[in-house]
Amino acid sequence: MENIFRYSIKAIIIKDNKLLVENCDYGRGRFSKLPGGGHQWGETMEQALIRECKEELCIDVKPTRLVLARDYIAKNHNTTIDNPNFHQAELMFECEVDDFSTLCVGDEPDSESEEIKWIDLDELEQSDFIPKAIIPHLKNLKNIKETIVLGDVN
Secondary structure, eight states: OOOEEEEEEEEEOEETTEEEEEEEESSSOEEEEOSEEEOOTTOOHHHHHHHHHHHHHSOOOEEEEEEEEEEEEGGGSOOSSSOTTEEEEEEEEEEEOSOOTTOSOOSSOSSTTOEEEEEEGGGTTTSSBSOGGGHHHHHTGGGOOSOEEEEEOO
Protein backbone atom coordinates (compact mmCIF):
# COMPACT_ATOMS: atom_id res chain seq x y z
CA MET A 1 0.00 0.00 0.00
CA GLU A 2 1.28 3.44 -0.95
CA ASN A 3 2.03 6.02 1.75
CA ILE A 4 -0.20 9.08 1.49
CA PHE A 5 0.83 12.46 2.92
CA ARG A 6 -1.02 15.74 2.52
CA TYR A 7 -1.30 19.20 4.04
CA SER A 8 -4.77 20.41 4.89
CA ILE A 9 -5.60 24.02 5.68
CA LYS A 10 -8.63 24.50 7.96
CA ALA A 11 -10.83 27.46 8.89
CA ILE A 12 -11.94 28.21 12.44
CA ILE A 13 -15.03 30.39 12.04
CA ILE A 14 -16.89 31.30 15.21
CA LYS A 15 -19.95 33.54 15.39
CA ASP A 16 -22.22 34.03 18.41
CA ASN A 17 -20.37 31.27 20.34
CA LYS A 18 -21.05 28.79 17.52
CA LEU A 19 -18.51 26.99 15.30
CA LEU A 20 -19.16 26.68 11.57
CA VAL A 21 -18.62 23.08 10.45
CA GLU A 22 -19.04 20.80 7.49
CA ASN A 23 -21.02 17.66 8.24
CA CYS A 24 -19.84 14.92 5.88
CA ASP A 25 -20.21 11.23 5.12
CA TYR A 26 -17.50 9.56 3.08
CA GLY A 27 -19.27 6.21 3.30
CA ARG A 28 -17.93 5.63 6.84
CA GLY A 29 -20.55 7.42 8.89
CA ARG A 30 -21.40 11.09 9.39
CA PHE A 31 -19.15 13.47 11.28
CA SER A 32 -18.53 17.21 11.52
CA LYS A 33 -15.20 18.89 10.90
CA LEU A 34 -13.64 22.26 10.25
CA PRO A 35 -14.07 23.52 6.67
CA GLY A 36 -11.02 23.57 4.45
CA GLY A 37 -8.94 21.10 2.56
CA GLY A 38 -5.90 20.25 0.55
CA HIS A 39 -3.07 22.69 0.04
CA GLN A 40 -2.15 22.76 -3.66
CA TRP A 41 1.29 23.31 -5.11
CA GLY A 42 2.06 27.00 -5.68
CA GLU A 43 -0.54 28.33 -3.25
CA THR A 44 0.21 30.13 -0.04
CA MET A 45 -1.57 28.76 3.02
CA GLU A 46 -3.89 31.77 3.03
CA GLN A 47 -4.70 31.35 -0.68
CA ALA A 48 -5.50 27.67 -0.13
CA LEU A 49 -7.85 28.46 2.74
CA ILE A 50 -9.61 31.25 0.85
CA ARG A 51 -10.08 28.97 -2.18
CA GLU A 52 -11.30 26.01 -0.12
CA CYS A 53 -13.87 28.10 1.78
CA LYS A 54 -15.13 29.64 -1.46
CA GLU A 55 -15.46 26.18 -3.07
CA GLU A 56 -17.08 24.49 -0.08
CA LEU A 57 -19.05 27.27 1.65
CA CYS A 58 -19.49 30.04 -0.96
CA ILE A 59 -18.11 32.63 1.46
CA ASP A 60 -15.05 34.84 1.52
CA VAL A 61 -12.85 34.35 4.56
CA LYS A 62 -10.02 36.43 5.91
CA PRO A 63 -7.46 34.27 7.73
CA THR A 64 -6.25 36.27 10.72
CA ARG A 65 -3.84 33.93 12.51
CA LEU A 66 -2.54 30.38 12.61
CA VAL A 67 -3.91 29.00 15.88
CA LEU A 68 -3.46 25.21 15.86
CA ALA A 69 -1.37 22.66 14.02
CA ARG A 70 -1.70 18.90 14.27
CA ASP A 71 -0.56 15.70 12.66
CA TYR A 72 -2.93 12.85 12.07
CA ILE A 73 -1.07 9.60 11.42
CA ALA A 74 -3.80 7.01 10.92
CA LYS A 75 -1.75 3.96 11.94
CA ASN A 76 -1.33 5.47 15.42
CA HIS A 77 -5.07 5.70 16.08
CA ASN A 78 -7.59 2.95 16.56
CA THR A 79 -9.67 3.70 13.49
CA THR A 80 -11.18 1.57 10.79
CA ILE A 81 -12.14 4.52 8.61
CA ASP A 82 -8.70 5.57 7.37
CA ASN A 83 -5.99 3.84 5.40
CA PRO A 84 -3.21 3.07 7.94
CA ASN A 85 -0.71 4.61 5.48
CA PHE A 86 -2.52 7.98 5.59
CA HIS A 87 -0.76 10.98 7.21
CA GLN A 88 -2.23 14.47 7.19
CA ALA A 89 -0.76 17.65 8.64
CA GLU A 90 -3.43 20.23 9.45
CA LEU A 91 -2.94 23.96 9.88
CA MET A 92 -5.95 25.66 11.47
CA PHE A 93 -6.47 29.39 11.00
CA GLU A 94 -8.86 31.64 12.86
CA CYS A 95 -10.87 33.46 10.17
CA GLU A 96 -13.09 36.49 9.92
CA VAL A 97 -16.13 36.60 7.65
CA ASP A 98 -17.78 39.91 6.81
CA ASP A 99 -20.77 38.50 4.94
CA PHE A 100 -22.51 35.19 5.63
CA SER A 101 -25.40 35.90 3.23
CA THR A 102 -23.90 33.64 0.53
CA LEU A 103 -23.22 30.72 2.92
CA CYS A 104 -24.30 27.44 1.31
CA VAL A 105 -22.87 24.11 0.17
CA GLY A 106 -20.56 25.11 -2.65
CA ASP A 107 -19.82 23.68 -6.08
CA GLU A 108 -17.06 21.44 -4.72
CA PRO A 109 -18.28 19.94 -1.43
CA ASP A 110 -16.20 17.35 0.40
CA SER A 111 -18.94 14.73 0.05
CA GLU A 112 -22.16 14.40 -1.93
CA SER A 113 -24.29 14.55 1.20
CA GLU A 114 -22.40 17.45 2.80
CA GLU A 115 -24.29 19.78 5.09
CA ILE A 116 -23.19 23.04 6.68
CA LYS A 117 -24.14 23.64 10.27
CA TRP A 118 -23.31 25.66 13.35
CA ILE A 119 -22.47 23.85 16.60
CA ASP A 120 -22.60 25.72 19.90
CA LEU A 121 -19.13 25.66 21.47
CA ASP A 122 -20.63 24.37 24.72
CA GLU A 123 -22.06 21.35 22.86
CA LEU A 124 -18.95 20.33 20.87
CA GLU A 125 -17.96 17.47 23.21
CA GLN A 126 -21.38 15.82 22.82
CA SER A 127 -21.51 16.39 19.06
CA ASP A 128 -20.08 14.35 16.18
CA PHE A 129 -17.26 16.91 15.75
CA ILE A 130 -13.75 15.61 15.17
CA PRO A 131 -10.94 15.86 16.11
CA LYS A 132 -12.01 15.84 19.75
CA ALA A 133 -8.47 16.84 20.81
CA ILE A 134 -8.91 20.42 19.53
CA ILE A 135 -12.23 21.13 21.31
CA PRO A 136 -10.68 22.59 24.50
CA HIS A 137 -8.59 24.94 22.34
CA LEU A 138 -11.58 26.04 20.24
CA LYS A 139 -13.46 26.89 23.43
CA ASN A 140 -10.46 28.90 24.69
CA LEU A 141 -9.53 30.58 21.40
CA LYS A 142 -9.38 34.13 22.75
CA ASN A 143 -6.72 33.16 25.29
CA ILE A 144 -4.40 31.49 22.79
CA LYS A 145 -1.48 33.87 22.24
CA GLU A 146 0.82 31.69 20.11
CA THR A 147 0.29 28.83 17.66
CA ILE A 148 -0.15 25.54 19.51
CA VAL A 149 1.43 22.49 17.90
CA LEU A 150 -0.58 19.51 19.13
CA GLY A 151 1.40 16.64 17.63
CA ASP A 152 -0.31 13.43 16.47
CA VAL A 153 -3.79 13.74 18.01
CA ASN A 154 -7.32 12.82 17.07
